[in-house]
Amino acid sequence: MSKIAAADIGKALTPGEVARRSGVAVSALHFYEKKGLIHSHRSSGNQRRYSRDVLRRVAVIKVAQRIGIPLAEIGRALAELPDGRTPNAHDWKRLSAHWRHDLNERIQSLTQLRDQLDGCIGCGCLSINACRLRNPLDELSEDGPGPRLLEPD
Amino acid sequence: MSKIAAADIGKALTPGEVARRSGVAVSALHFYEKKGLIHSHRSSGNQRRYSRDVLRRVAVIKVAQRIGIPLAEIGRALAELPDGRTPNAHDWKRLSAHWRHDLNERIQSLTQLRDQLDGCIGCGCLSINACRLRNPLDELSEDGPGPRLLEPD
DNA sequence: TTGAGACCTGAAGTAAGGTTGAGATCAATA
DNA sequence: TATTGATCTCAACCTTACTTCAGGTCTCAA
Numbered sequence: 123m124s125k126i127a128a129a130d131i132g133k134a135l136t137p138g139e140v141a142r143r144s145g146v147a148v149s150a151l152h153f154y155e156k157k158g159l160i161h162s163h164r165s166s167g168n169q170r171r172y173s174r175d176v177l178r179r180v181a182v183i184k185v186a187q188r189i190g191i192p193l194a195e196i197g198r199a200l201a202e203l204p205d206g207r208t209p210n211a212h213d214w215k216r217l218s219a220h221w222r223h224d225l226n227e228r229i230q231s232l233t234q235l236r237d238q239l240d241g242c243i244g245c246g247c248l249s250i251n252a253c254r255l256r257n258p259l260d261e262l263s264e265d266g267p268g269p270r271l272l273e274p275d
Numbered sequence: 276m277s278k279i280a281a282a283d284i285g286k287a288l289t290p291g292e293v294a295r296r297s298g299v300a301v302s303a304l305h306f307y308e309k310k311g312l313i314h315s316h317r318s319s320g321n322q323r324r325y326s327r328d329v330l331r332r333v334a335v336i337k338v339a340q341r342i343g344i345p346l347a348e349i350g351r352a353l354a355e356l357p358d359g360r361t362p363n364a365h366d367w368k369r370l371s372a373h374w375r376h377d378l379n380e381r382i383q384s385l386t387q388l389r390d391q392l393d394g395c396i397g398c399g400c401l402s403i404n405a406c407r408l409r410n411p412l413d414e415l416s417e418d419g420p421g422p423r424l425l426e427p428d
Numbered sequence: 429t430t431g432a433g434a435c436c437t438g439a440a441g442t443a444a445g446g447t448t449g450a451g452a453t454c455a456a457t458a
Numbered sequence: 459t460a461t462t463g464a465t466c467t468c469a470a471c472c473t474t475a476c477t478t479c480a481g482g483t484c485t486c487a488a
Contacts, residue, residue, distance in 0.1 A: 138464065148465080149447055157445095167454045169465050185408050188388055193445070218396045225389050232382050235341055236375060243371045255338050291434060301435080302477055310475095320484045322435055346475070 134163075134171035144180040151180075159183060159197045161206070175208035182209055182217070189225045287316070287324035297333040304333075312336060312350045314359070328361035335362055335370070342378045 141148045151170075154160045160179050162170040179200065186196045199220075200206075203213055238255050290301045299307075304323075307313045313332050315323040332353065339349045352373075353359075356366055391408050 136464080147447075150445085152467095153446055165454085165465095167465085169454065185392075187445095189392070215396055218392055222389060222392050222396065225385060225392065229382060229385050229389060232378060232385070236378050236382060239338075239342070239371055239375050239378065243368055243375065256334050289434080300477075303475085305437095306476060318435095318484085320435085322484065340475095 134165075134173060135176065137170050137172070140172050140176055140180070144177055144184075146180060146184070154180070154183065154193075157193060157197055159193065159200060179208050182214070185218075186221055189221050190228055191221055191224065287318075287326060288329065290323050290325070293325050293329055293333070297330055297337075299333060299337070307333070307336065307346075310346060310350055312346065312353060332361050335367070338371075339374055342374050343381060344374055344377065 135143075137148045137151055140151060146154075151160065155162060155170075160172070160176050160183075162172050162176070165171050182200070183193075183196055186199075187193070199217055200209070203209060207213075209217060235255075242255050288296075290304055293304060294301045304313065304325075308315060308323075313325070313329050313336075315325050315329070318324050335353070336346070336349055339352075340346070352370055353362070356362060360366075362370060388408075395408050
């Protein structure tokens with residue numbers, strides 16, 4: 123029984139193993155640890171040992187990075203989990219739903235940019251004050267006083 | 276006549292004017308010049324003076340940056356224009372069509388990521404080897420020997 | 429003419445996300 | 459046991475895209 127319990131804890135992973143299996147460099151593991159995104163304990167000889175859940179944490183980090191979430195924000199999200207635990211299925215559902223929202227906003231804003239570009243490709247209107255490409259914030263068209271980022275060429 | 280010709284050349288713009296009208300800081304103008312993206316001549320007192328087309332160049336730079344094109348690549352594209360000229364309507368058509376293509380690819384890859392995320396949000400499958408989110412390159416599913424980036428947790 | 433504000437240069441700083449190197453120690457195999 | 463490969467720490471460096479600073483000069487309106 124105690125043997126099984128010990129097996130449940132699992133064999134600790136060395137930095138090299140984690141690097142190979144997660145696809146990130148050992149230096150990146152150090153870096154993530156410094157930033158508080160992952161944790162390790164030490165062997166008797168002061169070398170890092172990781173529990174297996176570090177693989178899941180790194181997986182979450184990598185997916186979030188692909189989505190475009192900065193490390194600091196990923197770290198904040200992970201830090202908000204109770205007991206500093208690694209996200210379980212439920213946590214992942216919350217996290218990913220949140221990040222999906224961010225991702226979708228990025229897609230929408232890029233799509234809008236593309237559509238504006240479509241409207242401008244042929245017209246050479248880049249030089250004209252009203253070009254929406256040049257006025258991302260849509261903050262003109264009232265021609266009273268006030269900030270005027272882009273005057274006519 | 277010579278007076279009109281002189282007027283055609285136009286009054287040179289000071290750094291401050293360009294900054295105000297283009298919406299980028301003077302320090303950014305220095306920076307772009309160092310990188311070869313814009314050019315200036317000097318007043319008798321060694322201060323920069325810009326011809327009006329710098330406004331168009333900066334506009335092009337800003338749009339390209341929103342699309343996600345790195346400055347170095349923007350610089351390369353601008354440098355390929357004959358005579359180092361500022362993009363005219365035809366040049367802009369070519370450039371923007373090219374960049375639109377890049378933008379579209381980025382949108383597509385983010386959209387694909389979003390769809391994969393949709394498929395994974397509820398399932399907690401992040402821990403499973405076959406998860407497509409964790410295997411962006413689709414390079415497994417043949418389980419022979421060979422590189423295996425991500426082993427099971 | 430003079431003073432305020434704009435400009436000049438070069439070096440250094442910032443932020444994100446790491447990588448690289450030096451010099452020393454650990455761990456596991458022959 | 460010896461040695462090779464893996465790790466250790468910490469500082470320095472890298473890239474992108476700029477900003478900030480220090481100390482000095484120009485420009486132009488009053």
